[in-house]
Amino acid sequence: MTIARFACGRLLRRALPALLAAATVAILPALPAHAAEAGIDGRDLSILWTLPFAGILLSIALMPLFLAGFWHHHYGKVAAFWSLCVILPFIAIEGAGITVHTLLETALHEYIPFIILLFALFTVAGGVRVTGNLHGSPSLNTALLLVGTVLASWMGTTGASMLMIRPLLRANDNRRHNVHVVIFFIFLVSNVGGALTPLGDPPLFLGFLKGVDFFWTTQAVFFPTLLVVVLLIAVFYGVDLYLYRKEGITRADPTPDSPIRIEGGINLILLGTVVLAVLLSGTWHPGTGVEIGGVHVETQNLARDLLLLAIAGASLVLTRKATRAGNGFTWGPIVEVAKLFAGIFVTIIPAIAILRAGTDGALAPLVSLASHPDGAPNNIMYFWLTGILSSFLDNAPTYLVFFNMAGGDAQHLMGPLSATLMAISAGAVFMGANSYIGNAPNFMVKAIAEEQGVKMPSFFGYMAWSGAILIPSFVIVTLLFFVL
Template sequence: MIRLLLISVPALLVSFAAEAAVPAGMPVTAGLSPLWGLPFAGMLLSIALFPLLASSFWHHHYGKVALFWALCFLVPYAATFGMGLAFHDLVHAALLEYIPFIVLLFALFTISGGLLVVGNIHGSPATNTALLATGTLLASVIGTTGASMLLIRPLLRANDNRRYNVHTVVFFIFLVSNIGGSLTPLGDPPLFLGYLKGVEFFWTSVHLGPQTLVLAVALLGIFFMLDTAMFRKEGQPRRPDPTPDTRRIGMIGLANVPLLIGVIAAILMSGMWKPGISFDVFGTQVELQNLVRDGIILALAFVSLRVTSPEIRRGNDFDWEPIREVAKLFAGIFSTIIPVIAILRAGRDGAAAPLVDLVTDPSGAPIDSMYFWMTGLLSGVLDNAPTYLVFFNLAGGDAQHLMVQATSTLAAISGGAVFMGALTYVGNAPNFMVLAIAKSRGVNMPSFFGYILWSGAILIPLFMLLTLLFFHL
């Protein structure tokens, strides 16, 4: 049945491709119909609904579901525009977006999985708040993925005797997996892309620092009050603590620390070293510095596998399922998102023209509040890195102009892309990895829509406050 669907449905979608095709004489990226976004919508709905309605099927076949939706886009696209264009666009997305993305996640997942916090941290409200604050600070130093993978397991162990622990993971995603990565290009992929475009390294530290501080203080305060209420609600006695108090609190696997530093150095190198050498791979220009960066990062990951003892990884309950799930699902997302990004990049010349008109006033001046919300809301459901680039280019694409003459607009774009990645599980890759690890440890995490209720109730009012404080209405 699954094989039949993989073949038949993409073939049937060729029939709507004629209606969704580009009018004669119009560039492909300027004329794509919104119908081309249906496979992407199907991919997101599958991630949202299958774990809720058919969890066993999803657990065993999520890779096939991702392949199915990728074919639902690629087969009609190739039939309409030719195999050459379809292959070029797929290779372009793979080489410049998906492969560097998954290489970095794989390395951070592997290396941070070799660092083990030992000893029994007891998850009191004060301790949990301190862990979240530490992760928030680390996220801009070792990235949201590195900080998330380093601290999610200690947080889960600290609360493994708590009856109510879902909220700790939800706030962890808010703070460590997203908002904390807003201060440097190392923190989150959109800011790294801005760095490559010419935005100064510490620009976001200065111009997103106040917004990040407001969000972090507010969320840590809300969490402390909520966790205190939950802690008291549990009463005594609590469940037996499965983590014994047999060792002093500390960290082992420290050989992985220089490897994490090496990943950071490789990322910095690719932004500063410009040899001017590139290679043409089926029409896609791949720059030498990016190949060297990805090669170094992969090598560091494999060094981690060699130098880290199996006992440390067992102590972390380390397994490959979270990164495997992210790799397969994001392969489907990066494939089906191709036409969606193309429509957005077409700006006023494409189907997204009404959306573009929302971010500028009649005189053509940018509306910062709309840049913040449009970049943010789209980043919550699309990949936030290309979404950042779309609005960066829409605002002029000149880093020097944006940093000096349009400071609040660039801050709105940057903040929207990073902060609002916390709105859904698919808004940022660490969200999904934290979800998978928490579920594997028995935490009854909210469904896709259940998580949106959490994020909507807590984050949307705070984002509205940021709009009032920092961005002009």
């Protein structure tokens, strides 16, 4: 593995200039001879411009599985390579001025606010630690899953997963059958539970940045979420009860029962201030702003981001280091997210421009697939197409793709096309649970469980569980909310 990793790294260093040159030559003819400063006209863009976006998503999905060592050391370089496949050809034709303006606009309006929210939630949630242990009976396990599911929409699926997985593992560490507990945890806490607010899952916050009201998602996706949660909880309780009775006498408990305590409780208060900061930017509109490099940033959004950074700083100051150490808290995950999403936000720029062109753009077949003959959106296809791609690619950019394919106008999507936006939102969040790579917390939970001795299923073994349990639930959602 060491030799392979060294060879891959050496090959990348040698091949990078040639690959960039080849990508530039391939894309140059596809770049329009005119690009307005207000944005790119997607009607003039070739399908070749979607290749860097597809490349980075496939890299994120496949390299951790097949080139884990190489990916761990070079994921930043991979993201930079795909970004440069967009940036260099654009500079060559349009010059540095328009390129910098376009990148700065994307950074200030989308990427930086997105990363700041994730950073704040990651920091605050990492300061809360649950200690103690209870006996992992079916009733207790069900209660813990429900608590985690509710928390996911308010502290993010990653935060809720990291907070709840260790107490759940401790409660079940003396049981012979505990794999199913972790699998349902991934279904509910790491995915479905994050469907109700922009804080819950990254794609929904991107929708918020695009103009979707904070509580629109809560109202629109509440009943589909409730249905899926009830179905999954019912199946889990039945499976857990059967296995619990089948086990009979369990093994000696390596972590005997002890009172439950919460360390770092101040972070629960800070979590509430995160919610208020996000709500502030959605309700307070003073009509003022600042110009940064020619890009207008509204006062409410600047205030939100500064408040979130202050909250994260307060969490770091007020939380004991021992509490974070007990949670296994490190900066690695948020650094990885920041690097990878920098690449995603760059490479998605031309893809979004093409989608906004609708049937006049290079992705017209995809747009037509998700539309009825009269041009009205096919909500069933929006739900399943968004969901299938979110099962294997990152669900945040997938959400953006279909959000823009549906027109990209938040007010219109919350109004006449509300069912379409509901389909996109539910598909992106729910179906991230279909595979280990569908949502970031999935692999994190798997890794923590395996560290604690749980024999988690393989990539395809997990998909056998999700196919048997999740897909029927999503079929029911389709029938009740997009057909009837």
